[in-house]
Amino acid sequence: MKVIDIEKASVRELNQALHDQHVECTEREWEVTGVKGDHNLAVGLDEAISVHIKGHAGYYCAGMNKKANIVVHGNAGQGVAENMMSGSVRVVGDASQSAGATAHGGLLVIEGNAGARCGISLKGADIVVKGNVGHMSCFMAQAGTLVVCGDAGDALGDSLYETHIYVKGSVKSLGADCVEKEMRAEHVQELTDLLNRAGVDEDPAAFKRYGSARNLYNFKVDNASAY
């Protein structure tokens, strides 16, 4: 395992070393120590390596990740795993707002709570939050899945496209065009698989499903009051 102490090396040196693995992979296991809220840790990775970040990460940790498996052993700041393409990101603590924003693929697991706008503009990734999510989560989310094992804040799924949302706890309010939907067998299966992949022990039968009513897909003047 290669260990980089971020108190001695810069974020630039860390990311360059991790990017270099795409050119020639010399080490599959990485550990980043001395982390004290540094921004942009392990961003733009493009190789199937494992990175353990020991401490609280700042903004955009694991941004645009491809292939790599990244674990934040602490809390994560704004935009963790934003625009992830593949691989996985696990946050052992809580995540700030916009977790998994616009992510196209891969799996984001947040073992604590996630702030506002979790999964905003989600484009295909799967997000599993063991705790609660804040307001406007999955705003304009297009594809992929959000699983919330706790409660969801206001305006869940506002202006939703085709993202699947499962919530075990309460939903403070649903956003425009987001509705509760029937939980059919294929949805139970999808949720079961996702919980298993995330390593989260929850009963899929306890969740409710939410999705787009698709009433706002094409502009109709009769819907003007919904905006």
Added chain:
Amino acid sequence: MSEKDLNVNAGLRESSTFDLHSMQEIRRAADTGIYDIRGFGAKRKVPHFDDLLFLGASMSRYPLEGYREACNTKVTLGTRFAKKPIELDIPVTIAGMSFGALSANAKEALGRGASEVGTSTTTGDGGMTPEERGQSKKLVYQYLPSRYGMNPDDLRKADAIEVVLGQGAKPGGGGMLLGQKITDRVAQMRTLPKGVDQRSACRHPDWTGPDDLAIKIQELREITDWQVPIYIKVGATRTYYDVKLAVKAGADVIVVDGMQGGTAATQEVFIEHVGIPTMAAIPQAVQALQEMGMHRKVQLIVSGGIRNGADVAKCMALGADAVAIGTAALIALGCNHPKWDEEFRKIGSAAGYYDDYHEGKDPAGISTQDPELSKRLDPVAGGHRLANYLRVLTMEAQTLARACGKNDLRNLEPEDLVALTVESAAMARVPLAGTAWIPGQGY
């Protein structure tokens, strides 16, 4: 004699307030219950570069020979932080226009034309197409609030990244692409169901202010190993403050798009009533850069209503390092061409007036996804037309610069300009012609 003249001669009087266009709009709103959506840019008359004139050399200034003495047009963008700044042969770039809004042939033609004369093109809302990357030797990749098609592979293929905060046609608004243009390919690129009305977000999803933006820019630099320049594009509104914040956030290049800048689709009320004219925005931007000691260090690109070499030269005289064109480039390709007038009229428009880009029925085959219409634009011929036009813009600007005694377009300066109207003098901050008076700056 026009119908309007006949009416006047008959003693009829049109209301200035409720003019014929305003009346028609009221009737249209009453008929449909929906605001008007259209493309193009502002059509109202606003103070523009036609209100400025150059002071050519005579006794007190020394001109350069028109066809003999060199006048440099090259410009390097992104010298502040990027390891690989963009070097352009001419200071006229192609503004961001999406595949989706435009046909694949149109995007290819833009790439071909720009590459022929050594300048850059820019992607748009919807990601980077292989055709565009293939044909554009220098390609700027837009980073938009929607993040449609955004991926790190394309990010690393780009020659520069443009973080879009706003657009002159609709500062404060997001993109719009209505269902009729969301074909299978466009839907796939944007991860959307086919046929939906796509209304892009107006705010970025993972940052909320200039302090966050500074960290976002650092992220983009880290992902691309600090190789390429990062632009910040703003619609012209509070330009002085926006530019200062953009510099503070770490921009290499700032793009200011005035209200005459075009769009593929938005509400007409937005196009005509939000933002400030391009001419008014440039001095604000330059002042901000100068006060921060960053003029020419952070390069300034200006867009919005650039039509000819005089406009290019005037932008540069006011302090821009380069300009970007969108609408003019499409016209060079054939947008609104009179040869399609009959077909324009079949869809309720006319050559020279067509602005319903959002409907996807463009007879010229440019702002459409219809495969049959798209075939009407030959990307090779279109690219050559664009290259010709870009060459003319450059030569015209050089002509004016030489006449002012400048051997580099960037040596043009406000001192070379005067204004024809009080409004333009105040906005451009140059003297009213024949006086030393710059309104707002004393006598």
